[in-house]
Amino acid sequence: MTRLAALLMCSVLAAPALAQELRATGDLGVIVERATGSVLIVDQSERAAIGRVEGLGDLSHASLVFSPDERFAYLFGRDGGLSKIDILTQQVVGRVIQSGNSIGGAISDDGKLIAVANYEPGGVKIFDADTLEELAHIEADGKALGLEDAAGRKFVFSVWDTNETKIVDFSGAEPVVTTLSDIGANPYDALVTDDGRTYIAGLFGEDGLSAIDLWAEVPEVKRILPHYGRGQEEMPVYKMPHLEGWAKAGDQIVLPAVHHHEVLWVDARTLEETGRTAVHSQPVFAMARPGGRHVWVNFAHPENDTIQVIDTMTHEVIGEMVPGPAVLHMEFTSRGTEAWVSVRDENKVVIYDTTTLEPIGEIEVQSPSGIFFTARAHRLGL
Amino acid sequence: MTRLAALLMCSVLAAPALAQELRATGDLGVIVERATGSVLIVDQSERAAIGRVEGLGDLSHASLVFSPDERFAYLFGRDGGLSKIDILTQQVVGRVIQSGNSIGGAISDDGKLIAVANYEPGGVKIFDADTLEELAHIEADGKALGLEDAAGRKFVFSVWDTNETKIVDFSGAEPVVTTLSDIGANPYDALVTDDGRTYIAGLFGEDGLSAIDLWAEVPEVKRILPHYGRGQEEMPVYKMPHLEGWAKAGDQIVLPAVHHHEVLWVDARTLEETGRTAVHSQPVFAMARPGGRHVWVNFAHPENDTIQVIDTMTHEVIGEMVPGPAVLHMEFTSRGTEAWVSVRDENKVVIYDTTTLEPIGEIEVQSPSGIFFTARAHRLGL
Numbered sequence: 001m002t003r004l005a006a007l008l009m010c011s012v013l014a015a016p017a018l019a020q021e022l023r024a025t026g027d028l029g030v031i032v033e034r035a036t037g038s039v040l041i042v043d044q045s046e047r048a049a050i051g052r053v054e055g056l057g058d059l060s061h062a063s064l065v066f067s068p069d070e071r072f073a074y075l076f077g078r079d080g081g082l083s084k085i086d087i088l089t090q091q092v093v094g095r096v097i098q099s100g101n102s103i104g105g106a107i108s109d110d111g112k113l114i115a116v117a118n119y120e121p122g123g124v125k126i127f128d129a130d131t132l133e134e135l136a137h138i139e140a141d142g143k144a145l146g147l148e149d150a151a152g153r154k155f156v157f158s159v160w161d162t163n164e165t166k167i168v169d170f171s172g173a174e175p176v177v178t179t180l181s182d183i184g185a186n187p188y189d190a191l192v193t194d195d196g197r198t199y200i201a202g203l204f205g206e207d208g209l210s211a212i213d214l215w216a217e218v219p220e221v222k223r224i225l226p227h228y229g230r231g232q233e234e235m236p237v238y239k240m241p242h243l244e245g246w247a248k249a250g251d252q253i254v255l256p257a258v259h260h261h262e263v264l265w266v267d268a269r270t271l272e273e274t275g276r277t278a279v280h281s282q283p284v285f286a287m288a289r290p291g292g293r294h295v296w297v298n299f300a301h302p303e304n305d306t307i308q309v310i311d312t313m314t315h316e317v318i319g320e321m322v323p324g325p326a327v328l329h330m331e332f333t334s335r336g337t338e339a340w341v342s343v344r345d346e347n348k349v350v351i352y353d354t355t356t357l358e359p360i361g362e363i364e365v366q367s368p369s370g371i372f373f374t375a376r377a378h379r380l381g382l
Numbered sequence: 383m384t385r386l387a388a389l390l391m392c393s394v395l396a397a398p399a400l401a402q403e404l405r406a407t408g409d410l411g412v413i414v415e416r417a418t419g420s421v422l423i424v425d426q427s428e429r430a431a432i433g434r435v436e437g438l439g440d441l442s443h444a445s446l447v448f449s450p451d452e453r454f455a456y457l458f459g460r461d462g463g464l465s466k467i468d469i470l471t472q473q474v475v476g477r478v479i480q481s482g483n484s485i486g487g488a489i490s491d492d493g494k495l496i497a498v499a500n501y502e503p504g505g506v507k508i509f510d511a512d513t514l515e516e517l518a519h520i521e522a523d524g525k526a527l528g529l530e531d532a533a534g535r536k537f538v539f540s541v542w543d544t545n546e547t548k549i550v551d552f553s554g555a556e557p558v559v560t561t562l563s564d565i566g567a568n569p570y571d572a573l574v575t576d577d578g579r580t581y582i583a584g585l586f587g588e589d590g591l592s593a594i595d596l597w598a599e600v601p602e603v604k605r606i607l608p609h610y611g612r613g614q615e616e617m618p619v620y621k622m623p624h625l626e627g628w629a630k631a632g633d634q635i636v637l638p639a640v641h642h643h644e645v646l647w648v649d650a651r652t653l654e655e656t657g658r659t660a661v662h663s664q665p666v667f668a669m670a671r672p673g674g675r676h677v678w679v680n681f682a683h684p685e686n687d688t689i690q691v692i693d694t695m696t697h698e699v700i701g702e703m704v705p706g707p708a709v710l711h712m713e714f715t716s717r718g719t720e721a722w723v724s725v726r727d728e729n730k731v732v733i734y735d736t737t738t739l740e741p742i743g744e745i746e747v748q749s750p751s752g753i754f755f756t757a758r759a760h761r762l763g764l
Contacts, residue, residue: 026452
């Protein structure tokens with residue numbers, strides 16, 4: 001047995017005891033185990049698993065957000081399950097099946113409201129973060145997606161079928177919904193920049209993307225990158241890139257192109273295209289390393305064993321790693337020193353030093369997909 | 383007794399018990415009590431104090447940083463004391479007197495190194511974050527200040543007497559020091575933008591400021607804002623504005639002017655001045671609200687009872703509050719929903735709703751100065 005494996009086994013066995021110990025939560029994380037309906041709780045500093053929580057339903061497409069105190073994870077499962085997990089005691093403390101098919105969620109900036117975007121029935125449901133009691137249902141005539149939190153107790157989401165973006169303001173007694181129509185054909189995902197200002201929706205049904213200035217008195221839709229064709233071929237949904245979060249690299253926004261083997265660079269001020277970088281295959285996530293000048297990219301099936309690292313100043317690929325088959329997700333430590341990478345088909349997460357681009361650790365995880373560190377609790381638009 | 387006061391008393395009395403309880407650390411904070419050599423530990427979500435730690439020396443000018451797990455606060459006192467406080471157990475777990483006169487410190491991006499900037503003797507000392515063992519002394523021929531962490535296990539600081547900025551790289555076996563000379567006369571403080579890219583030093587001895595692009599292969603000094611005169615009068619040090627942190631508001635950098643009753647706006651890309659806003663008095667801190675389009679400003683003695691709120695898009699003052707005598711510091715919750723404001727001479731911290739600009743809570747604190755929330759653990763350049 002390797003030393004790493006021995007350490008891992010110790011930490012997994014010790015989990016029930018650790019769950020009663022004093023423990024700070026700033027360096028913890030939750031990794032989705034997509035095949036087994038479970039999540040692994042990890043400690044970044046120890047580079048180790050500290051516990052597993054099971055019985056969470058269908059996690060074949062799942063994401064989560066954290067409470068402001070970094071104690072609770074709200075997990076959104078594909079089956080419409082919303083689970084509240086206490087990562088200190090490593091227990092499920094609340095769970096509701098809130099729809100037939102959920103695509104993701106968000107937490108309000110004050111930490112009081114959980115929003116879930118649903119396909120069936122479409123729209124966004126709002127829950128009390130403490131009790132998981134349903135507080136509101138923001139209806140939509142189609143599949144809701146691209147759901148993001150925004151400053152001032154707001155959520156923003158788009159509707160696939162009706163080509164709309166809705167801004168929902170919960171700062172008053174009753175929610176106020178502002179609908180922006182004609183944002184473009186078939187929005188499929190969206191992001192909010194980390195300054196909270198710009199919402200960008202990717203479009204599946206036409207060329208270009210749409211941007212909304214959330215700081216404007218009257219938010220309006222602005223079409224951007226009109227010369228970026230999203231591709232004409234029919235594409236299965238599992239190949240769609242993810243836009244959410246981590247898109248700002250200095251004064252540029254970086255976007256994975258739909259279907260093209262390219263990453264797009266956008267001027268964060270003018271929202272005009274400033275360049276493209278040819279990459280290994282069809283990108284899924286393009287994520288800016290906190291504090292550094294690099295963007296890390298992973299890729300769609302079947303060429304999804306590879307990560308590329310791009311220099312944001314030269315737009316050139318400066319590094320390439322092959323962590324293993326089915327690299328589904330990556331997450332940076334909060335100040336960017338490490339990147340944790342899910343390798344689903346080898347049941348492991350590989351940890352990279354972001355300066356040397358060398359692996360420095362490994363954790364055994366069952367079919368890992370999304371990796372979520374608690375520092376997300378402190379960021380907008382995730 | 384008001385309900386607030388009753389709640390406060392309960393939480394203070396309960397502190398010893400709470401110190402043994404499971405508690406997440408993402409929403410905790412530490413407030414410096416400058417007159418009594420103590421700090422108050424607070425819970426943002428409860429808007430309450432949960433404990434006090436005493437015996438920390440001269441805190442008449444003090445700041446602190448947090449470990450990546452948000453468990454430990456490293457406190458830098460004016461008397462050269464470096465204290466390590468466990469905010470879960472509410473105890474001092476390490477303390478060294480590391481110089482005669484310290485001006486502030488930083489923690490490396492990987493959380494392993496604590497750096498302290500000293501006046502006597504000048505230079506920066508580096509300590510092991512676990513043990514507080516001294517690891518290195520980066521010498522300088524004068525007072526070290528404007529000390530910031532930067533990506534890649536680096537620190538950056540400036541030297542008042544020699545007009546230098548030094549970049550210290552700890553990524554290898556031995557520290558490598560790069561010295562940039564002639565950055566301008568008498569740097570007095572500095573900041574790093576939250577993307578980790580730009581270091582800006584304020585100058586006391588001449589007009590303008592100096593900027594360094596930390597992402598450049600060979601970092602160089604660039605003089606900026608040459609038409610900004612820092613004022614000709616002799617000025618006591620207690621009136622100097624603080625530059626560190628929270629300067630980026632969208633695509634602008636906001637700076638409190640030295641001696642002028644103005645806030646300066648700088649284009650974050652070109653580093654050219656884009657405007658000035660006339661304010662109540664001499665600004666001390668100008669801090670961007672996370673997620674919003676506002677900047678909050680406090681002021682120097684004797685007009686330091688006031689806060690102004692400026693709209694970053696119009697550069698106009700849109701709000702003014704008078705929390706009370708001697709408003710020394712403010713801190714936003716991590717996603718910007720609340721601002722906590724120290725009112726030294728009324729022994730309280732007032733909590734504001736950043737949307738309504740109305741007070742929503744108050745905590746009794748002895749002569750409060752700096753307020754530090756644990757979310758700082760996850761940010762660069764603080």
